[in-house]
Amino acid sequence: MENIINSTSNRQIRALAQLQTKAKARRAEGLFVAEGVRMYREVPRELLVKTYVSESFYEKEQNRALLRDGGVEVVSDRVFAAVSDTKTPQGILCLVRQRQYSVEEMLQKETPFLLLLEDIQDPGNLGTIFRTAEAAGVSGILMSAGTADIYNPKTIRSTMGAVYRMPFGYVPDFLSVPEKLRQRRVRTYAAHLNAKSEYTAQDYRTGCAFLIGNEGNGLSDALAAQADVRVKISMEGQAESLNAAVAAAILMFEAKRQRSGA
Amino acid sequence: MENIINSTSNRQIRALAQLQTKAKARRAEGLFVAEGVRMYREVPRELLVKTYVSESFYEKEQNRALLRDGGVEVVSDRVFAAVSDTKTPQGILCLVRQRQYSVEEMLQKETPFLLLLEDIQDPGNLGTIFRTAEAAGVSGILMSAGTADIYNPKTIRSTMGAVYRMPFGYVPDFLSVPEKLRQRRVRTYAAHLNAKSEYTAQDYRTGCAFLIGNEGNGLSDALAAQADVRVKISMEGQAESLNAAVAAAILMFEAKRQRSGA
Numbered sequence: 001m002e003n004i005i006n007s008t009s010n011r012q013i014r015a016l017a018q019l020q021t022k023a024k025a026r027r028a029e030g031l032f033v034a035e036g037v038r039m040y041r042e043v044p045r046e047l048l049v050k051t052y053v054s055e056s057f058y059e060k061e062q063n064r065a066l067l068r069d070g071g072v073e074v075v076s077d078r079v080f081a082a083v084s085d086t087k088t089p090q091g092i093l094c095l096v097r098q099r100q101y102s103v104e105e106m107l108q109k110e111t112p113f114l115l116l117l118e119d120i121q122d123p124g125n126l127g128t129i130f131r132t133a134e135a136a137g138v139s140g141i142l143m144s145a146g147t148a149d150i151y152n153p154k155t156i157r158s159t160m161g162a163v164y165r166m167p168f169g170y171v172p173d174f175l176s177v178p179e180k181l182r183q184r185r186v187r188t189y190a191a192h193l194n195a196k197s198e199y200t201a202q203d204y205r206t207g208c209a210f211l212i213g214n215e216g217n218g219l220s221d222a223l224a225a226q227a228d229v230r231v232k233i234s235m236e237g238q239a240e241s242l243n244a245a246v247a248a249a250i251l252m253f254e255a256k257r258q259r260s261g262a
Numbered sequence: 263m264e265n266i267i268n269s270t271s272n273r274q275i276r277a278l279a280q281l282q283t284k285a286k287a288r289r290a291e292g293l294f295v296a297e298g299v300r301m302y303r304e305v306p307r308e309l310l311v312k313t314y315v316s317e318s319f320y321e322k323e324q325n326r327a328l329l330r331d332g333g334v335e336v337v338s339d340r341v342f343a344a345v346s347d348t349k350t351p352q353g354i355l356c357l358v359r360q361r362q363y364s365v366e367e368m369l370q371k372e373t374p375f376l377l378l379l380e381d382i383q384d385p386g387n388l389g390t391i392f393r394t395a396e397a398a399g400v401s402g403i404l405m406s407a408g409t410a411d412i413y414n415p416k417t418i419r420s421t422m423g424a425v426y427r428m429p430f431g432y433v434p435d436f437l438s439v440p441e442k443l444r445q446r447r448v449r450t451y452a453a454h455l456n457a458k459s460e461y462t463a464q465d466y467r468t469g470c471a472f473l474i475g476n477e478g479n480g481l482s483d484a485l486a487a488q489a490d491v492r493v494k495i496s497m498e499g500q501a502e503s504l505n506a507a508v509a510a511a512i513l514m515f516e517a518k519r520q521r522s523g524a
Binding site for chain 1: 304386390393394396397398399420422423424427428462495496497498499500501502503504505507508511512515516518519522
């Protein structure tokens with residue numbers, strides 16, 4: 001351990017701090033930071049740029065055994081804590097290259113299963129939606145430009161690694177997505193509180209896409225109007241709405257249930 | 263507005279701050295703090311002890327129209343910000359009496375539908391589970407002693423008012439719950455990654471209870487062994503688990519789907 005980075009004004013550390021806190025910096029560099037053992041272990045080799053570990057992490061032999069070949073920098077615990085996004089850092093984070101996906105990748109399957117997110121704001125919700133989508137067998141996630149940044153550190157953590165594997169993209173002209181999908185024989189279902197049809201009454205075994213709206217306001221009228229079908233999740237009691245990640249999960253797993261023939 | 267509270271060392275304000283931050287204080291007093299317009303509007307009259315509003319909240323006529331009869335204290339914006347749990351306070355919070363529910367209340371229905379939570383730790387997850395449970399028609403939630411405090415301010419907010427309406431209780435001898443429910447003809451289904459039976463293959467139209475485990479570790483073996491049936495939610499891709507609130511939502515809404523005859 002000859003070259004331990006001891007200073008938060010080190011050039012690499014300053015760059016890391018920018019990437020942790022600023023979506024703009026992440027976009028400009030085409031990079032993001034993934035933190036923790038799990039996120040490090042699951043990062044695809046070709047996307048891993050560099051690894052940073054804290055001194056006390058590096059001191060343990062079983063930790064060093066986790067490290068892959070290639071650039072590893074050891075930084076003092078104080079510097080690590082300064083650049084970490086968590087209160088109790090695990091002592092490992094890595095710099096990862098952003099991947100671009102094409103819509104074609106998402107439509108490869110015979111019966112694609114997409115998720116369309118309009119202006120989801122909460123980083124934890126967004127990450128949880130990615131995590132759930134992978135488990136439900138979703139083939140891709142398209143997001144409006146107003147959706148939170150998937151590369152936000154909290155979002156990354158909430159995906160539990162799905163961010164590495166789930167094809168996704170931000171679409172500037174989001175209103176046009178349902179029509180484009182229709183041309184590819186993918187039906188769009190808008191989750192809407194005022195829908196007439198119950199979500200369980202639809203057949204999701206063909207190509208399908210669920211439209212999920214913003215946490216506070218739901219889907220915009222303009223986008224809901226583009227969907228093929230509006231569906232509601234009926235609620236008991238005085239509940240007025242569901243958490244966005246919960247609503248998305250219920251819809252995705254109903255589709256999965258139907259698609260698995262259960 | 264003669265008697266505006268201007269000091270954070272005011273006795274009432276100090277007591278409020280204790281209730282916001284300390285589960286022990288909430289338990290000792292049998293009180294909790296509910297913050298925001300929505301939580302104020304939905305608090306049952308008989309549980310409302312006192313209301314606190316910020317000066318700038320009180321200045322607006324439409325805000326004053328929201329206030330109910332009874333004790334309302336106006337506090338300076340600075341004091342309100344100090345006692346608020348949120349970064350951008352709405353300017354209204356209230357002191358609410360805790361309610362005790364009996365298990366009998368939860369078992370009144372012919373086919374009770376319960377949720378059993380073991381050691382759920384994340385306040386947001388716990389609140390979201392309450393919110394989702396109300397929407398799914400759950401009749402009561404029983405929690406292990408190691409579960410997070412439902413009266414944590416973040417949890418309260420995440421319930422979106424369900425905390426006022428959902429019967430719940432903490433059960434010290436949690437391991438004995440499945441057997442007690444069995445005697446009441448309520449079957450317990452443990453959500454478990456290693457279960458053989460798919461959750462969609464079970465019939466939830468009779469009395470049923472879902473056992474949901476801790477975020478990191480899942481259900482304890484001891485508790486899982488007490489369940490009548492273990493069920494899994496099969497996952498695609500490399501997903502290893504689901505967020506606890508998401509898993510609970512998928513199970514509850516599958517039960518709701520079956521119970522509604524869809």
